[in-house]
Amino acid sequence: MKKTRAPDLTTERIQVVLETLDGWxxxxxxxxLITVVEKNLGIVYSRFTLSEYPEIANAFSLKKDSLRGGRQGGAAVPRDDRVRAALExxxxxxxxxxxxKQxxxxxxxxxxxxxxNAERKGVTITMLNEPLLKPQRDRSKLK
Structure with missing residues (x-):
């Protein structure tokens, strides 16, 4: 039986993955991560798919690094729920x-x-900074 392909990662889905990593x-x-993303989105993505997006791969690496050297070691946990929630x-x-920042x-x-690369090809910064043309929306309407 052929596996069905997971839907593309939209900006919104990428944001869910990033927020998941931020709170990990x-x-x-x-x-x-794949298991939690499946619970949050109802879609199973592969490691290859997730790591193909630079923002997800970078967030994953950054989170792994922070977990290795994080504040988990012996810090006193406040008893007040509000203080604990604020610290989290x-x-x-x-x-x-x-x-x-990364x-x-x-x-x-x-x-x-x-x-x-643009400058090497003769494109100047001034040319790159030119404003985009406004779309002519009225053009397709019949008069």
């Missing part, structure tokens, strides 16, 4: 900020590469 606690493996939210937000750095590197 404990041991992390691709198989564990701070941890999630710090992970999100670290991931977004993504931003990679995008900047990509931009520098593109700008350099």
């Amino acid at each position: 606690k404990g041991k992390l493996t691709w198989d564990m 939210q701070v941890d999630r937000l710090q992970v999100t900020v670290a991931r977004l 993504e931003n750095m990679l995008l900047k590197e990509q931009f520098v590469t593109w700008a350099h």
Whole structure:
């Protein structure tokens, strides 16, 4: 029997995977991530598919690194539920900020590469910064 292909990862689905990684606690493996993503989205994606998206692969690596050297070692857990929830939210937000900084750095590197290659081909930064033309929506209407 032929396996059916999982639907493409949309921007929204990628965001769900990234948020899942941002809030991840404990041991992390691709198989564990695939299982949680299946629970959250109802779709089974392969490790290959998930790791094919740079933002997911980078977030996975960043989270693995942070879990290896994280704050898990012996920190006192507050008894107040509100304080504990606030600390968990701070941890999630710090992970999100670290991931977004990493993504931003990679995008900047990509931009520098593109700008350099464009300049080598005779395309100037001024040309690249020209505003996009507005679509002519009225053109298709019959008068």
